[in-house]
Amino acid sequence: MTRPSVESVNCSLIAVAPPENGQPVTVEVLINNTLQSLVLIQTDGKPRLFLNQCPHQGRRLDYAPGKFLCKNETLVCAAHGAVFAMASGLCVQGPCRGESLTAFEAQWQPDGQLAVFWP
Numbered sequence: 001m002t003r004p005s006v007e008s009v010n011c012s013l014i015a016v017a018p019p020e021n022g023q024p025v026t027v028e029v030l031i032n033n034t035l036q037s038l039v040l041i042q043t044d045g046k047p048r049l050f051l052n053q054c055p056h057q058g059r060r061l062d063y064a065p066g067k068f069l070c071k072n073e074t075l076v077c078a079a080h081g082a083v084f085a086m087a088s089g090l091c092v093q094g095p096c097r098g099e100s101l102t103a104f105e106a107q108w109q110p111d112g113q114l115a116v117f118w119p
């Protein structure tokens with residue numbers, strides 16, 4: 001008799017209020033024993049979660065903790081102006097055009113917490 005395989009899932013639950021649509025906020029999440037700054041954006045009623053790190057030179061995206069430059073459903077890196085689509089994290093303009101922010105799966109739970117998943 002063979003045992004069914006069980007995949008392990010890495011997940012954290014965080015208590016955070018849903019941000020306004022298109023208004024990014026930062027959340028700190030312990031991922032693989034390292035506290036990471038993530039950017040939470042609500043678009044189309046869904047949470048989008050990205051590492052707060054630009055693929056261009058690895059700088060934080062915010063110009064001050066939790067303060068972001070936003071325009072027309074895009075997020076602009078404060079360092080050199082790379083422009084990222086909020087819905088996908090894809091850089092659509094700037095020095096790292098075509099690259100993407102590191103995304104994490106996230107789901108709102110019935111109790112209002114946000115579940116964050118990583119591989």
Ligand code: FES
Pocket residue numbers: 054055056057058059077078079080081082094095
């Ligand atoms: S570090 Fe973000 S555009 Fe250069």
